[in-house]
Amino acid sequence: MATLLDALETPAPLVDLERLARNLDRMAAFAAINGLALRPHIKTHKSTRIAAEQLDRGAVGLTCATPFEAEVMSEVCADILLAHPPVGQRAHRIAALPPQVRVTVALDSMRAIEDIGAAAKEHDRRVQVLIEMDMGMHRVGVQTADEAIELARMVRRHAPLDYAGIMFYPGHIRAHVDAQDAAMAQLAGRLGVLIEALDRAGVRPRVVSGGSTPTAWRAQEIEGLNEIRPGTYVYNDRTTAGIGACEWEDCALTVLATVVSTAVPGQAVVDAGSKALGREPMRGGADDGFGILLEYPEVTVTGMSEEHGILDLSRSDWKPAVGERVRIIPNHVCIVVHLNDLVYGVRGDVVETSWSVAARGRGLRQATAWAETR
Amino acid sequence: MATLLDALETPAPLVDLERLARNLDRMAAFAAINGLALRPHIKTHKSTRIAAEQLDRGAVGLTCATPFEAEVMSEVCADILLAHPPVGQRAHRIAALPPQVRVTVALDSMRAIEDIGAAAKEHDRRVQVLIEMDMGMHRVGVQTADEAIELARMVRRHAPLDYAGIMFYPGHIRAHVDAQDAAMAQLAGRLGVLIEALDRAGVRPRVVSGGSTPTAWRAQEIEGLNEIRPGTYVYNDRTTAGIGACEWEDCALTVLATVVSTAVPGQAVVDAGSKALGREPMRGGADDGFGILLEYPEVTVTGMSEEHGILDLSRSDWKPAVGERVRIIPNHVCIVVHLNDLVYGVRGDVVETSWSVAARGRGLRQATAWAETR
Numbered sequence: 190m191a192t193l194l195d196a197l198e199t200p201a202p203l204v205d206l207e208r209l210a211r212n213l214d215r216m217a218a219f220a221a222i223n224g225l226a227l228r229p230h231i232k233t234h235k236s237t238r239i240a241a242e243q244l245d246r247g248a249v250g251l252t253c254a255t256p257f258e259a260e261v262m263s264e265v266c267a268d269i270l271l272a273h274p275p276v277g278q279r280a281h282r283i284a285a286l287p288p289q290v291r292v293t294v295a296l297d298s299m300r301a302i303e304d305i306g307a308a309a310k311e312h313d314r315r316v317q318v319l320i321e322m323d324m325g326m327h328r329v330g331v332q333t334a335d336e337a338i339e340l341a342r343m344v345r346r347h348a349p350l351d352y353a354g355i356m357f358y359p360g361h362i363r364a365h366v367d368a369q370d371a372a373m374a375q376l377a378g379r380l381g382v383l384i385e386a387l388d389r390a391g392v393r394p395r396v397v398s399g400g401s402t403p404t405a406w407r408a409q410e411i412e413g414l415n416e417i418r419p420g421t422y423v424y425n426d427r428t429t430a431g432i433g434a435c436e437w438e439d440c441a442l443t444v445l446a447t448v449v450s451t452a453v454p455g456q457a458v459v460d461a462g463s464k465a466l467g468r469e470p471m472r473g474g475a476d477d478g479f480g481i482l483l484e485y486p487e488v489t490v491t492g493m494s495e496e497h498g499i500l501d502l503s504r505s506d507w508k509p510a511v512g513e514r515v516r517i518i519p520n521h522v523c524i525v526v527h528l529n530d531l532v533y534g535v536r537g538d539v540v541e542t543s544w545s546v547a548a549r550g551r552g553l554r555q556a557t558a559w560a561e562t563r
Numbered sequence: 564m565a566t567l568l569d570a571l572e573t574p575a576p577l578v579d580l581e582r583l584a585r586n587l588d589r590m591a592a593f594a595a596i597n598g599l600a601l602r603p604h605i606k607t608h609k610s611t612r613i614a615a616e617q618l619d620r621g622a623v624g625l626t627c628a629t630p631f632e633a634e635v636m637s638e639v640c641a642d643i644l645l646a647h648p649p650v651g652q653r654a655h656r657i658a659a660l661p662p663q664v665r666v667t668v669a670l671d672s673m674r675a676i677e678d679i680g681a682a683a684k685e686h687d688r689r690v691q692v693l694i695e696m697d698m699g700m701h702r703v704g705v706q707t708a709d710e711a712i713e714l715a716r717m718v719r720r721h722a723p724l725d726y727a728g729i730m731f732y733p734g735h736i737r738a739h740v741d742a743q744d745a746a747m748a749q750l751a752g753r754l755g756v757l758i759e760a761l762d763r764a765g766v767r768p769r770v771v772s773g774g775s776t777p778t779a780w781r782a783q784e785i786e787g788l789n790e791i792r793p794g795t796y797v798y799n800d801r802t803t804a805g806i807g808a809c810e811w812e813d814c815a816l817t818v819l820a821t822v823v824s825t826a827v828p829g830q831a832v833v834d835a836g837s838k839a840l841g842r843e844p845m846r847g848g849a850d851d852g853f854g855i856l857l858e859y860p861e862v863t864v865t866g867m868s869e870e871h872g873i874l875d876l877s878r879s880d881w882k883p884a885v886g887e888r889v890r891i892i893p894n895h896v897c898i899v900v901h902l903n904d905l906v907y908g909v910r911g912d913v914v915e916t917s918w919s920v921a922a923r924g925r926g927l928r929q930a931t932a933w934a935e936t937r
Binding site for chain 2: 196279297300330452454456460464469533551554556
């Protein structure tokens with residue numbers, strides 16, 4: 190017997206199965222048509238089930254941010270990129286992945302080369318290495334071609350590491366898609382110069398990996414780029430729709446919430462707060478609130494406590510009643526997923542299935558000196 | 564054999580056991596001396612182990628925000644208040660708590676009375692009811708004494724519900740403790756008038772429950788208040804210390820993180836981002852960053868991605884090396900705990916124990932029509 194939406198407890202993350210399938214198909218087709226290797230970042234969904242659907246549709250492998258994500262994804266995937274510097278314990282945990290998994294890491298320091306080199310040796314496995322470049326995001330990544338060349342040569346001297354190419358994350362390009370031309374052209378120009386310099390130095394990159402969800406759709410404009418790593422496209426969110434990188438109808442994940450109070454005039458309170466939605470502002474400012482209602486897009490979540498979301502009714506004719514249910518399109522879907530253990534798959538009002546956010550958390554070990562002192 | 568801090572993977576939440584014990588002792592002694600019932604809000608720690616320590620020290624019961632928190636805490640506590648309107652499925656789940664648990668709910672609507680009344684009848688149990696008052700927070704709670712009186716009378720007509728009193732959350736009082744006098748006096752004044760009105764109407768509150776961590780320490784100034792529900796005091800955080808409601812030395816929880824990149828000049832990047840620290844600003848603005856370093860308090864986390872934290876080094880002489888470890892005092896500790904499954908208890912450099920964040924998550928059920936379609 191099918192479960193209906195009404196039977197679910199709130200707050201609960203819902204995925205529209207039709208929209209999800211459409212999003213998966215569209216990016217797979219885009220990558221195939223443009224001859225780009227698609228290596229989706231699984232941080233958005235953290236679920237083996239969605240990962241398997243990405244691989245079925247032709248993804249060459251997966252991108253992960255944490256060792257635990259990589260461990261979970263190794264159940265369904267034999268080609269994993271860790272897009273986070275493999276330093277310290279992290280290097281050891283990555284090198285300990287099942288031996289059949291082809292492991293690639295991205296790094297920007299000598300220390301990371303030493304750490305992942307030692308770990309790879311200890312675990313007797315080859316590890317592919319991408320040099321991470323800062324192409325304008327100013328988060329991680331080396332600044333110049335010379336630094337990249339030096340690290341690439343270092344990698345070649347550290348068997349069992351293999352120098353594979355370069356990687357960057359163009360997260361700084363987040364203007365509306367209609368206003369990205371200059372930034373995309375600048376990125377393409379810088380990348381062209383960089384690849385040429387690496388080539389001249391004898392460390393031509395085989396892999397040139399880039400592409401957030403917004404820039405992935407324009408990846409074909411960037412000469413030399415041959416791999417993209419979009420994450421958000423599977424579910425999309427208010428930010429993605431807001432900058433025109435998807436249509437509103439492509440937002441596949443909403444948070445089902447219940448109106449629990451209308452006692453304070455001018456507002457309604459739902460049971461989804463920062464512990465269900467995340468306190469994620471639009472583009473760095475909280476003025477636009479933390480999400481909008483699917484059914485009443487003029488209503489935003491303007492305030493939040495941990496378990497309360499404040500809906501501003503000032504621009505709406507809607508008169509919510511306590512007990513009424515709404516669906517919220519979150520600002521940043523990756524955080525919503527990270528806050529949940531389970532996601533429901535729905536078609537219309539029917540809850541067709543549910544799946545685990547299996548790679549949520551860290552997979553941390555208990556302290557060895559474990560003692561429940563009580 | 565004891566585990567040392569160096570052996571832990573990062574990011575990881577650490578609790579200084581000495582500070583924790585001191586924080587627990589101090590609030591318990593304060594409540595006892597002032598004749599206040601202490602009913603700690605467990606949202607901060609979500610752990611049965613800490614809850615048991617609170618009860619051992621004389622807490623009369625616990626406060627929870629979600630049904631799952633209440634279910635987990637019923638393992639160690641037989642007197643639980645749900646400080647969130649019991650509407651819809653939430654009412655049913657609360658009424659289904661083990662029969663030996665004395666259950667209290669707070670509410671501000673007829674609909675909530677009907678829902679919890681029906682659920683209590685179905686589960687054949689009594690439920691204590693507090694009327695939630697808005698004393699200035701403007702989140703939930705009825706606005707006037709007349710509304711409170713009407714709801715209290717309604718509760719009395721809905722057996723097996725018992726009218727027990729009133730509750731409020733003074734979260735709007737969050738100025739520095741030295742600047743709270745006027746707000747506290749206003750609160751005391753309003754509460755006095757309210758209690759008198761209820762008394763005259765024949766619905767004198769037996770329980771008058773209030774008190775966030777900052778205002779709990781001044782609860783004795785409020786005539787008629789007889790119960791406090793602080794949460795944050797067990798761990799404290801940058802916000803609590805910032806407003807003077809604790810000393811910096813009372814911040815018991817830090818996030819252990821590793822420097823993973825120093826490639827971009829002027830900053831260092833650690834492996835704790837919004838998925839480990841939460842994107843919680845100080846007092847509504849992100850200008851102060853998302854946390855400070857325990858060892859270098861002049862260094863703040865000024866930017867975050869999901870798994871990256873950007874440390875601004877502009878005000879510091881510290882020259883971090885990749886691989887170095889730091890401890891971050893978070894802005895809002897309740898969110899950090901909610902992002903983790905496990906917390907480590909440390910004394911100096913020794914990891915003495917660890918415990919589960921057992922009430923993290925929602926305890927949502929799989930869809931009945933569960934089918935792993937793959």
